[in-house]
Amino acid sequence: MIQSEPLSCREIVELVTDYLEGSMPPGRRLGFEEHIAICPPCRNYFDQFRHTVELGKKIEEEQLPPDVREALVNVFRDWQKDAR
Amino acid sequence: MSSSDVEASADSALLERLRAGSEDAFGEIVDSYGPAMLRVATLYVRDRSLAQEIVQDAWVNVLGGLDGFEGRSSLKTWIFVILGNCARRRAEREQRTIPFADPHESSLDASVDPDQFFAATHPRWPGAWSSVVEDWRTLPEDRLASAEATDAFRAAIAKLPARYAVVITLRDIEGWSADEVTTLLDVSPENQRVLLHRARARVRMSLVDYFGSEAE
Numbered sequence: 001m002i003q004s005e006p007l008s009c010r011e012i013v014e015l016v017t018d019y020l021e022g023s024m025p026p027g028r029r030l031g032f033e034e035h036i037a038i039c040p041p042c043r044n045y046f047d048q049f050r051h052t053v054e055l056g057k058k059i060e061e062e063q064l065p066p067d068v069r070e071a072l073v074n075v076f077r078d079w080q081k082d083a084r
Numbered sequence: 085m086s087s088s089d090v091e092a093s094a095d096s097a098l099l100e101r102l103r104a105g106s107e108d109a110f111g112e113i114v115d116s117y118g119p120a121m122l123r124v125a126t127l128y129v130r131d132r133s134l135a136q137e138i139v140q141d142a143w144v145n146v147l148g149g150l151d152g153f154e155g156r157s158s159l160k161t162w163i164f165v166i167l168g169n170c171a172r173r174r175a176e177r178e179q180r181t182i183p184f185a186d187p188h189e190s191s192l193d194a195s196v197d198p199d200q201f202f203a204a205t206h207p208r209w210p211g212a213w214s215s216v217v218e219d220w221r222t223l224p225e226d227r228l229a230s231a232e233a234t235d236a237f238r239a240a241i242a243k244l245p246a247r248y249a250v251v252i253t254l255r256d257i258e259g260w261s262a263d264e265v266t267t268l269l270d271v272s273p274e275n276q277r278v279l280l281h282r283a284r285a286r287v288r289m290s291l292v293d294y295f296g297s298e299a300e
Contacts, residue, residue, distance in 0.1 A: 068136050
């Protein structure tokens with residue numbers, strides 16, 4: 001495996017989504033993991049980032065307000081009338 | 085059957101009923117996609133009642149284009165492409181899009197304020213953290229996931245330029261796949277990741293402020 005240049009903290013913070021999305025070449029991935037393993041601030045940053053993503057998943061979908069839904073059903077009814 | 089096959093066959097069953105004029109079928113689609121459509125439209129115009137008009141406008145176009153829909157993308161993606169077009173048109177007309185000179189946009193390319201690192205030329209710690217990064221693992225779980233924290237998340241999204249806000253909303257709140265968002269926005273996979281990363285980084289910054297101020 002080609003050994004890539006060691007990553008600085010400033011580079012690490014830009015790569016977290018690439019890492020989480022699995023879109024890094026294996027050598028880079030290893031370098032990222034090695035850095036995180038020995039660098040407490042970057043580990044905290046990585047953890048904050050993951051928590052941020054997790055928090056988004058917890059935001060619940062609200063339902064459409066009844067008047068908005070009603071207006072959309074009327075759009076449908078108008079469309080049907082026009083189609084006939 | 086793969087999940088996209090399942091989706092495709094559910095789509096075609098739904099489409100058949102919709103084309104046959106089933107109001108129930110329409111209600112099902114509206115209940116599945118309507119809330120996310122309203123949320124996305126709001127990101128473009130920052131105004132709830134304008135956003136409602138955009139969603140209605142989008143449905144007029146969806147229903148009008150139903151016969152021409154060939155299923156090359158999923159029904160969901162197709163509906164949201166139409167929604168995005170309606171929203172952008174409307175935002176331009178209302179001039180409610182966030183201007184390019186927005187301070188958030190200009191500083192979006194750095195995930196962390198550069199002042200928080202030593203310079204790249206530093207003799208001992210080039211590009212290393214020069215500031216403290218809070219350990220959120222010491223925060224209680226119920227505070228990390230509190231209603232106030234999710235409010236802070238949403239408030240941070242509301243400050244982002246629309247494209248960034250749309251990507252993080254669909255990926256992280258609505259659970260869309262990277263492929264779906266890439267298709268919707270007609271961008272490269274790399275570009276989709278950049279938009280997502282910058283949006284997440286910005287939301288993380290807001291949460292740092294939020295948890296930090298709470299601790300004091």
